[in-house]
Amino acid sequence: xxxxxxxNTGTELLLGSTRNTHGTWMGQELVKLGLRVQRQTTVPDGxxxxxxxxxxxxxxxxxxxxxxxxxxxxxxxxxxxxxxLGVELMEDEAALRALTEFFxxxxxPMVDANLKQAQNLxxxxxxxxxxxxxxxxxxxPRLGGEPNCAVFLLPGPPRELYPLFNEEVVPRLKALxxxxxxxxxxxxxxxxxxxxxFQDRLDAKLAEVDGLEVGYCARLxxxxxxxxxxxxxxxxxxxxxxxxxxxxxxxxxxxxxxEVVARSLAEAGKTLATxxxxxxxxxxxxxxxxxxxSAVFTHGFVTYSNASKVGLIGVSxxxxxxxxxVSEEVAGEMAAGALRVSGADVAVSVTxxxxxxxxxxxxxxxxxxxxxxxxxGVQTYRELHPRSRQDFKLQVSQRALDLVRRAL
Amino acid sequence: xxxxxxxNTGTELLLGSTRNTHGTWMGQELVKLGLRVQRQTTVPDGxxxxxxxxxxxxxxxxxxxxxxxxxxxxxxxxxxxxxxLGVELMEDEAALRALTEFFxxxxxPMVDANLKQAQNLxxxxxxxxxxxxxxxxxxxPRLGGEPNCAVFLLPGPPRELYPLFNEEVVPRLKALxxxxxxxxxxxxxxxxxxxxxFQDRLDAKLAEVDGLEVGYCARLxxxxxxxxxxxxxxxxxxxxxxxxxxxxxxxxxxxxxxEVVARSLAEAGKTLATxxxxxxxxxxxxxxxxxxxSAVFTHGFVTYSNASKVGLIGVSxxxxxxxxxVSEEVAGEMAAGALRVSGADVAVSVTxxxxxxxxxxxxxxxxxxxxxxxxxGVQTYRELHPRSRQDFKLQVSQRALDLVRRAL
Numbered sequence: 001x002x003x004x005x006x007x008n009t010g011t012e013l014l015l016g017s018t019r020n021t022h023g024t025w026m027g028q029e030l031v032k033l034g035l036r037v038q039r040q041t042t043v044p045d046g047x048x049x050x051x052x053x054x055x056x057x058x059x060x061x062x063x064x065x066x067x068x069x070x071x072x073x074x075x076x077x078x079x080x081x082x083x084x085l086g087v088e089l090m091e092d093e094a095a096l097r098a099l100t101e102f103f104x105x106x107x108x109p110m111v112d113a114n115l116k117q118a119q120n121l122x123x124x125x126x127x128x129x130x131x132x133x134x135x136x137x138x139x140x141p142r143l144g145g146e147p148n149c150a151v152f153l154l155p156g157p158p159r160e161l162y163p164l165f166n167e168e169v170v171p172r173l174k175a176l177x178x179x180x181x182x183x184x185x186x187x188x189x190x191x192x193x194x195x196x197x198f199q200d201r202l203d204a205k206l207a208e209v210d211g212l213e214v215g216y217c218a219r220l221x222x223x224x225x226x227x228x229x230x231x232x233x234x235x236x237x238x239x240x241x242x243x244x245x246x247x248x249x250x251x252x253x254x255x256x257x258x259e260v261v262a263r264s265l266a267e268a269g270k271t272l273a274t275x276x277x278x279x280x281x282x283x284x285x286x287x288x289x290x291x292x293x294s295a296v297f298t299h300g301f302v303t304y305s306n307a308s309k310v311g312l313i314g315v316s317x318x319x320x321x322x323x324x325x326v327s328e329e330v331a332g333e334m335a336a337g338a339l340r341v342s343g344a345d346v347a348v349s350v351t352x353x354x355x356x357x358x359x360x361x362x363x364x365x366x367x368x369x370x371x372x373x374x375x376x377g378v379q380t381y382r383e384l385h386p387r388s389r390q391d392f393k394l395q396v397s398q399r400a401l402d403l404v405r406r407a408l
Numbered sequence: 409x410x411x412x413x414x415x416n417t418g419t420e421l422l423l424g425s426t427r428n429t430h431g432t433w434m435g436q437e438l439v440k441l442g443l444r445v446q447r448q449t450t451v452p453d454g455x456x457x458x459x460x461x462x463x464x465x466x467x468x469x470x471x472x473x474x475x476x477x478x479x480x481x482x483x484x485x486x487x488x489x490x491x492x493l494g495v496e497l498m499e500d501e502a503a504l505r506a507l508t509e510f511f512x513x514x515x516x517p518m519v520d521a522n523l524k525q526a527q528n529l530x531x532x533x534x535x536x537x538x539x540x541x542x543x544x545x546x547x548x549p550r551l552g553g554e555p556n557c558a559v560f561l562l563p564g565p566p567r568e569l570y571p572l573f574n575e576e577v578v579p580r581l582k583a584l585x586x587x588x589x590x591x592x593x594x595x596x597x598x599x600x601x602x603x604x605x606f607q608d609r610l611d612a613k614l615a616e617v618d619g620l621e622v623g624y625c626a627r628l629x630x631x632x633x634x635x636x637x638x639x640x641x642x643x644x645x646x647x648x649x650x651x652x653x654x655x656x657x658x659x660x661x662x663x664x665x666x667e668v669v670a671r672s673l674a675e676a677g678k679t680l681a682t683x684x685x686x687x688x689x690x691x692x693x694x695x696x697x698x699x700x701x702s703a704v705f706t707h708g709f710v711t712y713s714n715a716s717k718v719g720l721i722g723v724s725x726x727x728x729x730x731x732x733x734v735s736e737e738v739a740g741e742m743a744a745g746a747l748r749v750s751g752a753d754v755a756v757s758v759t760x761x762x763x764x765x766x767x768x769x770x771x772x773x774x775x776x777x778x779x780x781x782x783x784x785g786v787q788t789y790r791e792l793h794p795r796s797r798q799d800f801k802l803q804v805s806q807r808a809l810d811l812v813r814r815a816l
Binding site: 017018023185216218343385 | 422424426427434435438444445448450452464478481487516521522539621690691695700701705707709712713719749762798799
């Protein structure tokens with residue numbers, strides 16, 4: 001496996017004023033080639049790049065550096081690479097011509113500071129940048145002897161980096177011969193089962209699958225199981241996971257739970273209505289994040305008060321009084337009422353105590369009742385999710401969407 | 409200056425399937441303390457953490473590690489830290505008790521795999537995690553001799569990391585003595601005015617205020633202006649900002665726009681209803697993120713179809729036919745209808761084209777009409793926010809909440 005590292009330069013990334021989207025984007029692009037990043041490092045603008053590059057080139061076969069190719073004084077990636085690789089910088093005629101044309105085309109004056117952007121490492125390729133002033137640079141392995149590592153210097157702005165990466169970097173990575181087609185990645189998403197249950201019941205079995213690498217990524221209310229290896233190894237791992245937890249498996253293509261639900265509704269030709277109290281619109285909000293939701297989602301009721309439960313979806317005042325707003329009875333009436341008023345095929349309801357206040361001994365903060373209604377009838381559930389207010393909302397919306405998924 | 413590094417563990421970060429939000433978030437939090445991150449490294453789950461930690465602890469005064477504290481086999485941050493720092497791991501009684509209570513409270517079984525989460529480094533502090541099973545660990549400098557570096561091991565999930573960072577890490581960083589004395593920090597939040605307008609009209613003036621350091625943090629639909637300096641310098645900067653953009657200023661205490669709106673509603677003793685089409689429940693969802701929202705928010709209508717606009721809040725079929733669902737006329741009828749049906753004091757409505765499909769020449773993707781209704785009447789607006797689907801929803805919810813704020 002080709003060892004690849006990414007170095008992102010930019011003080012703003014470390015201050016947190018800009019998000020590092022490059023690392024994420026390049027990681028995704030490399031996975032498509034069957035390649036993986038083994039380390040990503042962010043350093044500030046300035047001299048820190050030199051140390052980081054020296055370390056990375058010793059450790060890896062390919063180093064991808066972004067940023068620090070601009071005209072200002074803190075843009076010193078070229079100079080740092082020259083030092084680390086032990087070669088000179090010299091003006092590149094084609095790069096200078098491209099730079100001059102860039103400014104002429106935009107009728108802007110080229111200043112002296114831009115001249116250094118036409119400098120190239122001796123023995124390296126200039127990678128044309130059609131969207132900015134900084135061309136990229138590719139220094140092949142063994143340039144100047146050790147380190148035996150290929151180095152790409154790439155512009156920082158995404159609209160310059162992304163096309164340049166696809167046009168100039170990808171073909172060179174392929175030419176380097178390390179593109180392994182046999183290694184695949186598959187991510188299986190599970191809802192309603194925790195990481196420790198996987199660990200307890202599946203981990204040891206997965207470890208026995210030859211050539212399979214396993215990873216977990218747990219989020220609130222869901223778990224991604226990542227399988228890496230040959231197609232055969234992945235199929236073996238997947239079979240084990242499905243045998244044990246198939247009922248909880250939501251998708252194998254990285255879709256969100258709301259995408260899976262919207263997709264299933266569309267495939268079944270059915271529509272959904274929601275009746276939300278404690279989640280306050282989060283379920284509707286998640287479903288409508290999916291493009292095309294209007295075909296499957298028509299009515300959302302956010303009945304945050306007793307009056308709106310009664311007035312909008314016909315919950316009975318008797319039930320509210322006798323069982324309380326947070327009860328399976330009321331959840332059931334909410335779901336049935338939402339189904340009736342909307343004319344949808346499926347309706348899901350939630351009513352609970354998000355906290356931090358409002359809990360009682362009988363119904364502590366985190367108590368929730370859910371209802372799911374179809375033409376076949378209504379089912380209700382009572383659960384406890386003692387979490388922060390926003391985590392509670394997210395967890396309950398997760399449960400509600402999963403109930404819809406299972407009802408289809 | 410205290411040298412600080414961050415190490416984020418997680419194969420999903422390098423594969424690009426998850427964005428690294430921790431680095432960004434911690435960078436921002438450290439800036440507030442007058443501290444700067446000098447390097448950030450991402451490594452996959454597994455053994456790579458050991459090398460990275462060994463390098464970082466040699467280079468820095470403080471290393472913050474996130475992730476790898478879970479129960480599964482690829483969670484080995486504790487073990488790696490023990491090796492690098494040259495100390496043993498042993499079961500921590502308090503951590504084990506907290507872990508047991510965590511599962512008891514949720515009525516879930518604790519499995520053997522969880523036991524390793526109660527392991528602590530000898531001589532280190534256990535940092536309680538109130539939102540998950542993995543406590544953090546703080547190994548003070550000189551633990552086991554070299555390296556002379558403080559190491560924090562922190563849980564990966566943001567909902568666990570963020571509160572733990574603020575409660576446990578910040579006080580220890582302050583105690584380490586490297587925190588620069590900052591007279592004061594004030595963050596002013598503005599909605600409806602962009603960063604370039606600030607830079608154009610205010611930046612030069614702020615630069616003239618003696619001893620004032622200025623920072624901006626732009627988010628979608630809002631801008632935080634950070635003023636750092638003496639109380640006098642901050643007052644001077646604030647005066648300039650208010651003279652120019654006072655009408656757009658939402659708060660000076662870091663509250664979210666929805667918190668400001670909920671607060672203002674409560675102070676005015678008024679209630680709110682929402683009628684949402686294109687935002688699909690996001691406005692209601694944001695308002696109900698605020699604890700105590702039930703006192704000011706009663707009815708939310710997610711009228712995603714024409715039928716629900718007519719059936720639930722009395723939009724006329726004539727208007728839908730004549731002007732279309734995305735029109736100021738329909739937005740006005742939605743707001744008026746929501747006010748009438750709910751009996752609330754203020755109602756806000758949105759109807760628009762979130763895209764990516766559904767646009768026309770006359771009403772391109774990004775078109776939105778908003779309405780705000782009170783007893784004094786209805787006002788409507790038509791705007792264009794050509795953005796991705798989710799950014800569009802967020803931007804429109806921002807505008808709607810700001811209309812409510814201005815109506816109070």
